[in-house]
Amino acid sequence: MRENTMSSSRLRSGDAPPSRFLSPSRIAIARQRRGLTKTDLARQLGVSPRTVNTYENNGAPLSRAGDLSGALSFPVGFFHLADCTDLSDAEVNFRAGRTTTAIQRKAAKAAGAIAMDIAGWIAQRFSLRAPNLPDLSGHDPRTAARMLREAWGLGTGPLPNLVQLSEFHGIRVFSLPALAEEVDAYSVWQGETPFIFLARRKTPERSRFDVAHELGHLTLHRNEDVAAAHEREADIFASEFLMPHTAIIEHLPQNPSVDELMEFKTIFRVSAMAATYTSHKVGWLSDWAYRQNCAELERRGYRHGEPEGMSVHETSRVFPQVFGSKHYLVADAAVELCLPAGEVHALTFSTALRMVGGSSVEPMVNVAARPVKLRLV
Known part of the structure; x- marks a missing residue:
């Protein structure tokens, strides 16, 4: 990922705008947060999509702040601040x-x-x-x-x-x-x-x-x-970070049963399918045992959910x-x-x-x- 730095010209909240126009990036950010296309916003403002495009490239007149606020449900002041991070x-x-x-x-x-x-x-x-x-x-x-x-x-x-x-x-x-x-x-x-x-x-x-x-x-x-390769690499990283190879060998017998995997997944707070897949990937679960365990977990409802999983999200x-x-x-x-x-x-x-x-x-x-x-x- 490339690094991105904040503009040194960013205003503090409440400062006066640097020009006679509203922030183009904040108009775009507010529109995108509301899930609107430029055509959607143009229809609400009673202007053409080309005009909205101009607003998001060059800024809108200060007089349009109230209209943008009403259409996008952001306070008027939001559009007067310096540009957002892109x-x-x-x-x-x-x-x-x-x-x-x-x-x-x-x-x-x-x-x-x-x-x-x-x-x-x-x-x-x-x-x-x-x-x-x-x-x-x-x-x-x-x-x-x-x-x-x-x-x-x-x-x-x-x-x-x-x-x-x-x-x-x-x-x-x-x-x-x-x-x-x-x-x-x-x-x-x-x-x-x-x-x-x-x-x-x-x-x-x-x-x-x-x-x-x-x-x-x-x-x-x-x-x-x-x-494209980054997603696969991050998945491999995540599996090893959550369930180190050495931890699987230490906590599980070779070719563990579903119940043994369930105990492991509870301790390490991972999904049952992830514990099963990782055990197989590191060679601790044979192909046959892996297929049997996956079938049993699917029967118990673990293919698309975690019936006996963590009760709350981490925060x-x-x-x-x-x-x-x-x-x-x-x-x-x-x-x-x-x-x-x-x-x-x-x-x-x-x-x-x-x-x-x-x-x-x-x-x-x-x-x-x-x-x-x-x-x-």
Whole structure:
């Protein structure tokens, strides 16, 4: 993936616009987030598609801000801010099915651009961990997965909450809202900061695999444009990262039964089919035993779901503490970034909707001396 850096001309929320025109990129971002084509937006505005194209290339007159706000359900101020980060197709590896449409992919990229605004807002008020993600380009995916486990001191055992593990190592993880979540997941480097965007429309086990898959992209493909081979490499990385070869040998007998695989998948928090497939791939399950186990798992309903799987999706520790810190609310971010509050909720795992309760776990947010500067640790 190619690196992309924020423009030094980005305005802070509330600053005056630099020209007599509304931001062209923000018009495009808002339209894509709503799943509209240029023709759709033109119809709502009562103009031609060519005019909308001009708006998205050169900016719209300031007088059209109210009309755009009404058509796209974004506050008027959103269109007055400096341009958003532009995520090009060449730098985004979508973990998406073949049925995912271009509109859904654009909605996902637009959500990512908005999330980067939120990330910038948080970074101005909190000290976040610096990214700790080695560049493993050129390594075999399985070797790279073992190297990342070693770099992070994870051994060969079951991994903890992968969203929180990623946050702990400086990766910014955001959830994908409706429409955008059809892509499942994607990741990108923004300058020196890695981002993962994650849907939660499938099983929690699948979501864990998606995070591991995106870690593979971030470590293996940082300076590369999207290529067909990358998806397969990231899948291999994810399997080894979640279920190391040595762990399978240590925890499972050779040619394990379905019940033994079920116990393993519960411990490692992976899907039953993934545990079965990986055991076969590393030679710990014969071809015959693999076919028998797959047939039994399909009979039990594991081909397209996880009947006895994890009860909840893994979520962030950062956002509940940012917005439950007694200093900031979601409404504060929404107002200052000129976003609908629902957009902020949707991109931050909706955890900000709940108060942060007591916990025996050391908090990730510490309050420093005035002026208020919080530190995520």
